[in-house]
Amino acid sequence: MIAQIKDQIINALGEGAVIRTDEQPLQPILVVHAGYLLEIALFLRDTEGLYFDFLSNISVVDYFPEGRFDVVYHLASIPYQTQLTLKVELPNDRSLEHLPEIPSVSSVWRTADWHEREAFDLMGVYFVGHPDLRRILLPDDWQGHPLRKDYEDPETYHGIAIK
């Protein structure tokens, strides 16, 4: 099924949209180009025969020594009862001044709104075009992104020792 979807996307949006399919033992993954993400998202949601209208989950994976962040989108189609996993790979130098950037899909699926805020909060991925990108789980004045593998706990928070 995933090869078919890949061909459909390439036919509609051009050769550069899909990078490869990643054959996992249980769930194959479609690795796509960050620049085409928004078009691909709209295409997957609105094309007859696909209708991936339900975004289950967005999760970001930190590949620490390699300096790469993977943003993984888990989609489901309610009319056809199918599932699809999209992935975007973002190389990054891990500095807090240059967060990895990716277009926000919150205009396509509103679920993405809070999931992207969580990813920004905990992993430090900047979603371009997000309507309200603030921290969601941590306090607004928290420094750093704790789910990164190289995160070090601060000694104090507002003068309270937390170690």
Add this chain to the structure above:
Amino acid sequence: MTRYTEGLENYKKKIAAISSQEMVINMGPQHPSTHGVLRLELITDGEIVKEIIPHLGYLHRCFDKHAESMNYGKTIPFTDRLDYLASMNNSHAFVMGVERMLGIDKALPKRIEYIRVLVCELNRIASHLIAIGTYGIDIGAFTPFMWCFRDREHIMNMLEWASGSRMLYNYIWIGGLFYDLPVGFEERCQDFVSYFKPKLIELDNLLSTNQIFISRTANIGALPADVAIQYGCSGPMLRASGIKWDLRRVDGYSVYPELEFDIPVGKGEMGKLGDCWDRYKVRVDEVRESIRIIEQCLERLKGDFKRTPDFDPRAMVPRKVNLKPQEYYIRAENPKGELGFHFVTQEKTDIPRRVKARGPSFNNLSVLPELGKGQLIADLIAILGSIDIVLGEVDR
């Protein structure tokens, strides 16, 4: 101000710029009607809510970080604490994901699967009873709360008997169970079912057609199906909007394909489709379906898959979970909706690189700013109660 703090600055500006006619009201975090430590910042104009800004994170316990610092088996007690009202269902989903990655899910003895489904459905009833009872109390009905807690206590006692703990069980293990069911559990469970069936009818009669209850819930907070899907709502939230979407049927995991049950959906009986009353009613109907599942499980646990002296529920529990590097997203139907775990494994270690929990309440709650806009503050309580959130899962 950098680009990264732009969202925060905009939010502060918005709060600072409200007109003198409007007022900012904080609902929660220490208020029982928010069902935990949820803080809602309401911008109100008189009694009308103009905007809702939810603030989460008061119960954030770093589930993801914990899970990636220890091996898979040790994470199961943490999964119990996600949705602490339905611990069995959480660990069931997590364990299923690991088992599928190990490739042992098909080889599990049927007795283990039936016991799992049995305790999960008992826990689903307990969770829905809390939802119904506290919903009653939210809008001023005290009796259903007492009745629900009285009946839930029987389930708690039974599950305590099986696992040794009242709420956080750690009963379902990777590749098996902590223990077999105690001797006599099936009979006691059967007694509970025959006790509970008339009680459920009583509860249904007390609340569902109560005129005050209907006035407070019907036509309030109607959620159209397309909005529900857009916001990723699942479980009773989505079904109340008329969509027959139950992962127990869609994915057909565990032994659910062998069991007979219906999927209740909202019909808009008392008002608009997908209103608070529909969401409440779907939960009541689901309790009834869960009882049907429990009866079938008991029948099979006493018949085809009955207790044998040489049955060892830990026989297939792996010493060490050795997984090839891979990714997997498992989803399962929790009482609140779709609970998902995204696993990313690492080579040569039994510690995962990443475990992300997708809590159903987190997504169900995200629709609240849309649902509550333009409603009265009193109706907002009714809407929030009908979403049935558990903050342990929203904040993780």
